Amino acid sequence: MQTLLHTAASRGHANHGWLNSYHTFSFAGYQNPQRMHFGVLRVLNDDTVAAGMGFGAHPHDNMEIISIPLAGTLEHKDNAGNHGIIRSGDVQVMSAGTGIAHSEKNHSQSEEVKFLQIWLFPNKRGVQPRYDQQSFEPAGRRNQFQQVLSPSPGDAGVWIHQDAWFHLADFDAGFATDYQVKRPGNGVYVFVLEGGVTxxxxxxxxxxxxxxxxxxxxxxxxxxxxxxxxxxxxxxxx
Incomplete structure (x- = not known):
């Protein structure tokens, strides 16, 4: 087994006033040659956006982009006509493929929104852009791994163009289990949202x-x- 530790304090950080962002991997003004990616996981940003603020329309291509709200509400619009609002318990995916422009903003005028934005390199380039979002019940991750993303439209969760699986879990103190890797040769990046684990x-x-x-x-x-x-x-x- 090979392992790699990234402490919370070692992440890149940018505070733009309306946006407070922590970068696990190199992104924008944070460039660290030792922190470029973990396998096909390219970006893991931990963002807080002030009330009524957000990212204006900007383009992406050939990237799988996943947004996971942790608190508040996030609004998405893109030039393919998709429009959605997501909140804690939801997962949103966008396959940029041949190219898509989207905007993301805090849907609330009074409360900040906290969310993770995650980019994965796809296993297919030049695909038709697509958008999807799903809601997941909190009970489904109590002391178990709740699958929220997979490579297959017929499997649990949203799907993307990559042999990747995402799981959320809420564990009680003292709970212990094992994670079984889904695909031989894959690695797993564990990100602690709250609390402490070993x-x-x-x-x-x-x-x-x-x-x-x-x-x-x-x-x-x-x-x-x-x-x-x-x-x-x-x-x-x-």
Whole structure:
């Protein structure tokens, strides 16, 4: 088993007033040659956007983009005619493919929105752009891994053009389990949203990230009440 630890304090940080953003991997003004990607996971941004503010229309292509709200409401619009509002418990995906322009803004005029924006390199270039979002019941991740994203339209969760699986989990203090890697050769990036856990013997705290690969499974134990996001991805770039 190979592992990689990214503590919360080691992330890049940019505060633009209306946007407070922490970057696990190199992004915009934060450039670190040692933090370019984890397999096909290219961007993991932890964003807080002030009330009524947001990102104006901007283009993307050949990237799988996933947004996961943690608090508040996020509004999406794109030039393909898609329009959606997502909140905690929802997951949104956008396959940029041949090219799409979208805007994201805080839907609320009084409360900030907190969300994760995640980019994955696709396994197919030049696909037709697409958009989707789904809601997931909190009970489905209580002391278990709730699958919220997969490579297949027929599987649980939203789907993308990549052999990747995302799981959310809410663990009670003391709960312990194992994660089984879905696809041989994939790695898993564990991102601690809240609380403290020990993963494969490594203690982790709020907003720490921990990558594991060259393994078929690993242990997870909640040291306190904890919320996790597990991002399983191919380790080789397409």
């Amino acid at each position: 993963v494969a013997g490594q203690p982790l705290h709020r907003r720490d990230g921990f990558g594991l690969w060259e393994t078929e499974s690993f242990s997870v134990q909640a040291d306190s009440a904890a919320r996790l996001l597990l991002i399983e991805v191919p380790m080789n770039l397409p």
